Amino acid sequence: MIQNDRLRDIFAKALLARSFEARLIKLTAEGFLPPLLHPGAGQEVAQIAALSALKRDDPVLYSHRGVAYMIARGTSLSAMIADMAGRAGGTNNGKGGIMHVVDLPNGIYGESGTLGGGLVVSVGMGMALRRRDPGRVVVHFFGDGASNRGTFHEALNWAAVQKLPCIYICENNGWAVSVPTSVSTAVENIADRAAGYGIPGVVVDGADPDAVMAAVANAARRARAGEGPSLIEIKATRLLGHYAADPQDYRADAASVAQRDPLAALRRRVIELGLLDEAEIEAMTAAHEAEIDLAVEAVKAAPPLDADQAFTDLYA
Amino acid sequence: MRTISYGQAINEALAEEMDRDGDVILYGLDVAAWGGIFNITKGLLERFGPERVFDSPISESVMVGAGVGAAIMGLRPVVELQYADFILVAGDEIFLKAGMWRYMHGGAFKVPLVVRLPSGATGAGPEHSTCPEAYVMHSPGLLCAVPSTAADAKALLKEAIRLDNPVMFFEHRRLYQKRDEVPEGDVTLPFGKGVIRREGRHVTVVAWQYMLSRALKAAELLEQEGIEVEIFDPRTLSPFDSGTLIESVKKTGACLVVEEGYRRLGVGAEIGAILMEQAFGYLDRPFRRLAIPDVPMASVKPLVDRVLPSVEAICDVCRELAA
Numbered sequence: 279m280i281q282n283d284r285l286r287d288i289f290a291k292a293l294l295a296r297s298f299e300a301r302l303i304k305l306t307a308e309g310f311l312p313p314l315l316h317p318g319a320g321q322e323v324a325q326i327a328a329l330s331a332l333k334r335d336d337p338v339l340y341s342h343r344g345v346a347y348m349i350a351r352g353t354s355l356s357a358m359i360a361d362m363a364g365r366a367g368g369t370n371n372g373k374g375g376i377m378h379v380v381d382l383p384n385g386i387y388g389e390s391g392t393l394g395g396g397l398v399v400s401v402g403m404g405m406a407l408r409r410r411d412p413g414r415v416v417v418h419f420f421g422d423g424a425s426n427r428g429t430f431h432e433a434l435n436w437a438a439v440q441k442l443p444c445i446y447i448c449e450n451n452g453w454a455v456s457v458p459t460s461v462s463t464a465v466e467n468i469a470d471r472a473a474g475y476g477i478p479g480v481v482v483d484g485a486d487p488d489a490v491m492a493a494v495a496n497a498a499r500r501a502r503a504g505e506g507p508s509l510i511e512i513k514a515t516r517l518l519g520h521y522a523a524d525p526q527d528y529r530a531d532a533a534s535v536a537q538r539d540p541l542a543a544l545r546r547r548v549i550e551l552g553l554l555d556e557a558e559i560e561a562m563t564a565a566h567e568a569e570i571d572l573a574v575e576a577v578k579a580a581p582p583l584d585a586d587q588a589f590t591d592l593y594a
Numbered sequence: 595m596r597t598i599s600y601g602q603a604i605n606e607a608l609a610e611e612m613d614r615d616g617d618v619i620l621y622g623l624d625v626a627a628w629g630g631i632f633n634i635t636k637g638l639l640e641r642f643g644p645e646r647v648f649d650s651p652i653s654e655s656v657m658v659g660a661g662v663g664a665a666i667m668g669l670r671p672v673v674e675l676q677y678a679d680f681i682l683v684a685g686d687e688i689f690l691k692a693g694m695w696r697y698m699h700g701g702a703f704k705v706p707l708v709v710r711l712p713s714g715a716t717g718a719g720p721e722h723s724t725c726p727e728a729y730v731m732h733s734p735g736l737l738c739a740v741p742s743t744a745a746d747a748k749a750l751l752k753e754a755i756r757l758d759n760p761v762m763f764f765e766h767r768r769l770y771q772k773r774d775e776v777p778e779g780d781v782t783l784p785f786g787k788g789v790i791r792r793e794g795r796h797v798t799v800v801a802w803q804y805m806l807s808r809a810l811k812a813a814e815l816l817e818q819e820g821i822e823v824e825i826f827d828p829r830t831l832s833p834f835d836s837g838t839l840i841e842s843v844k845k846t847g848a849c850l851v852v853e854e855g856y857r858r859l860g861v862g863a864e865i866g867a868i869l870m871e872q873a874f875g876y877l878d879r880p881f882r883r884l885a886i887p888d889v890p891m892a893s894v895k896p897l898v899d900r901v902l903p904s905v906e907a908i909c910d911v912c913r914e915l916a917a
């Protein structure tokens with residue numbers, strides 16, 4: 279079982295991620311941000327629990343769905359808004375938007391815009407860590423959709439052959455944009471494919487932060503001990519559309535899915551455990567909103583990026 | 595000065611850079627135990643050990659993608675893709691990852707990656723024969739080297755390994771056995787600086803690698819007819835030394851590009867456009883190209899020879915331009 283203070287921390291960060299993302303969606307609807315966010319609502323608890331099992335200097339290649347990875351590591355809220363808004367103060371000088379947030383001191387190493395493109399990059403990161411900095415592990419998050427790229431096969435096979443310190447976390451929310459896994463994927467569990475690479479493959483419930491943390495902690499222990507990569511499949515819940523304004527008319531459970539919200543379940547649990555009461559959660563939410571207000575104000579006060587930034591950062 | 599082959603020169607460059615910098619690693623299909631399908635990496639496994647020289651599966655995406663990942667974490671990987679055509683197998687990793695990882699993350703990373711690409715028509719069939727430099731030249735973020743001599747191969751590869759940007763390093767297979775004078779010791783060449791291989795007054799011919807050897811032969815033949823051909827070898831295509839080319843064209847007033855890639859939107863098309871935009875006033879004849887005439891490279895020799903720009907074809911165009 280996760281210790282109470284850790285569980286409280288995961289809840290607090292997931293709550294902040296949910297509020298922050300809701301604000302980004304609101305700012306998008308208002309026209310301040312471009313409609314390029316892929317909401318992670320429903321997947322924050324598992325994402326944050328997974329990163330809670332790792333160290334801050336373990337590099338992360340994150341998945342495109344949501345901002346909770348960065349919240350977990352403590353990336354500046356205003357920097358992420360600035361990345362989307364094209365204002366000064368972001369992390370990637372207008373080049374990558376919210377898809378390519380980079381925050382090296384906190385171990386955020388960005389993302390591949392082509393889904394599944396990071397899988398093969400993470401293999402080389404593992405090679406470099408083993409040679410230059412043994413004991414660190416690289417974690418790569420990706421979706422069930424990306425698991426059908428050929429890069430999944432090439433990366434997991436070669437990482438397994440080399441026994442690299444890599445952790446592969448597949449957040450299976452059942453949807454590749456509008457295509458359900460029943461149409462795209464021959465096996466019930468993505469983790470079953472681990473057998474084909476001779477590595478452990480485990481399935482965990484994305485609404486169960488204890489299970490997620492335990493699985494990642496175990497994979498990290500193996501990786502740090504030189505025993506090679508692991509594949510962890512999180513059965514995840516995508517509460518919203520592929521992108522913020524996705525009408526989701528392809529989805530029969532669009533209305534009812536909110537009942538399966540892992541954050542709502544965790545909220546009930548922290549209350550039952552006596553870690554927080556309703557009033558404290560309300561106060562926490564208000565504090566988050568105030569923090570987000572400050573970040574938004576900072577970005578709105580920041581100058582637009584110089585358009586000549588289009589020409590920088592290409593060559594070292 | 596001593597002479598060694600182009601292939602030996604590449605081997606020496608790899609060995610010297612691996613000796614100099616412990617972060618340089620080398621991998622690819624067959625490069626370790628066998629010493630490379632073209633025998634270029636022989637002896638490196640024995641010298642540097644399996645931690646730094648190792649074989650990979652037939653997995654071009656992860657070969658290049660891992661190179662990007664290793665590079666952003668501080669290693670200097672050298673990856674052999676066996677056949678340059680395979681840049682298209684690893685297209686996401688070369689064009690969208692190696693070329694763009696630094697840019698799309700706002701300059702947070704360096705990508706000191708070298709991908710070695712044996713190229714050229716040797717009758718190995720449509721997917722193992724091409725000179726696909728144009729794809730690389732087209733794509734931002736990538737550097738492109740096309741060494742034509744053993745000395746250049748060694749000096750440019752040493753430079754490529756030291757650069758903090760991804761380099762697509764084309765090695766023409768028909769040059770691997772070609773011997774040239776190569777100085778001993780630590781010699782590098784800067785990217786973006788071409789060389790005039792032969793001076794002449796009448797026509798500027800741009801050529802590199804195997805087509806350079808044909809252009810040089812053509813120039814010898816034409817000399818007997820009183821036609822003086824100036825030959826420009828760009829050494830690297832990204833960056834491209836347009837300054838030296840334009841100086842040459844100012845003198846000759848005519849330009850022919852001879853390339854082993856496809857004609858349509860090829861390297862020659864770009865060089866022609868550079869001249870139209872920057873040197874139109876100095877050209878007093880139409881810009882010309884000789885290239886593969888937009889069909890795949892066949893497997894058998896007569897068909898290959900039919901589409902490769904020949905010495906005779908180079909002579910014919912130069913005569914027209916000099917007339």
